[in-house]
Ligand code: BES
Ligand code: MN
């Protein structure tokens with residue numbers, strides 16, 4: 176079943192012209208910077224003042240603008256007949272704070288929100304920034320435009336159709352930066368959309384179909400296991416979690432190879448938790464906790480979106496994406512507390528809580544990667560534990576890693592992408608808490624919950640360099656805030672792409 180037609184992100188163009196000189200735009204937006212001396216009008220405003228014959232500083236003052244990010248003040252233009260742009264309808268002053276990349280990403284999102292429903296805007300928000308700032312600005316503009324709907328009458332509002340980043344010193348030289356920013360932003364957009372699709376549509380087979388479409392358009396290899404193939408190959412974790420659902424589980428493998436040097440290229444395996452709905456199973460969740468559980472496949476959506484973008488960012492390493500997909504349902508065939516499952520490769524787990532299902536499917540996929548794929552590095556992405564939310568809140572994701580260089584690179588990429596990760600410890604002393612009397616491990620070992628979950632996964636990584644992103648804290652935004660729209664965030668797609676687009680993503684990794 177197909178989604179209703181969704182809104183598209185704005186088209187973004189570059190221009191050397193001052194924003195007030197860009198023809199045929201209905202909005203012009205200029206930045207207001209903030210420092211200890213108060214607000215100052217940024218580039219593009221002098222030309223705008225000349226055009227309008229109006230004191231913009233007085234406007235800024237009358238609106239008590241400080242230049243803080245989040246502020247935006249508008250001024251309607253009643254008569255533009257004498258201007259060089261006779262289509263001008265509105266002037267916007269947008270706070271950009273100190274103009275850091277984080278500021279620009281957020282200001283871009285504010286601009287996108289304030290221009291919804293407009294046709295086009297020219298802005299000098301990016302006039303002074305370096306390449307990192309320009310990328311952040313574009314990513315903010317695109318993701319701040321995001322909307323998802325399933326209304327019979329179409330989306331309620333439309334993002335501005337076209338944004339011209341004006342006042343650039345050498346617009347042509349920034350084309351590659353823009354292109355890359357758009358690819359990364361669209362990957363974030365796609366991860367968010369996948370997470371928002373309702374679970375009556377988004378079952379494991381539907382996710383596998385999406386993966387097939389991505390594989391075709393991004394020229395990726397693909398292999399899909401249905402429930403029979405999963406049983407034949409011994410994927411006991413994926414099968415156990417999915418066995419009560421009317422929609423049987425799947426495993427999808429996507430393979431990306433760089434065009435140049437593929438034979439010698441190092442190999443990264445990305446694993447994304449793909450629970451298409453997490454009811455908790457027989458250890459059922461309370462109503463409120465179940466409300467957001469259509470998003471429990473965010474990790475798989477992130478990995479799928481990243482794989483689909485690797486060719487466009489010219490990723491130099493081989494990347495395999497694994498999507499273990501299952502619905503954790505309640506029924507006569509449900510896993511019971513106390514059941515013992517045998518994972519891919521033979522490791523066993525006593526299931527003391529059927530709601531700790533993510534680690535069961537991830538364990539299978541990680542074991543498969545180690546046994547069959549000869550990876551240099553393993554990274555999994557999962558909405559794994561409520562505990563990581565308690566530890567880090569809803570704006571920072573948890574990062575566990577066995578390799579310091581890998582942890583450092585991922586953290587740096589997460590910061591430049593605006594999806595901050597914070598490193599958490601793999602405390603070996605807590606191993607005893609996941610010990611089972613009957614099996615190799617207990618799936619719900621107890622507190623501290625995010626760490627014991629990570630320790631559970633570590634046993635499936637074969638001692639390879641491994642990072643685990645617990646994004647349960649950030650998979651969901653509590654409100655419309657800058658580039659995040661209330662609801663699913665698709666968190667992780669941008670961070671992983673900021674990592675994998677580098678010339679040497681595995682530099683320093685042992
Ligand atoms: N999908 C949940 C984790 C989650 C919680 C994601 C909140 C997003 C928001 C996961 O499968 C789960 O239920 N984890 C349990 C583990 C426990 C039973 C050991 C949890 O965190 O409570
Ligand atoms: Mn669960």
Ligand code: ZN
Pocket residue numbers: 450453471530532533558559
């Ligand atoms: Zn879950």
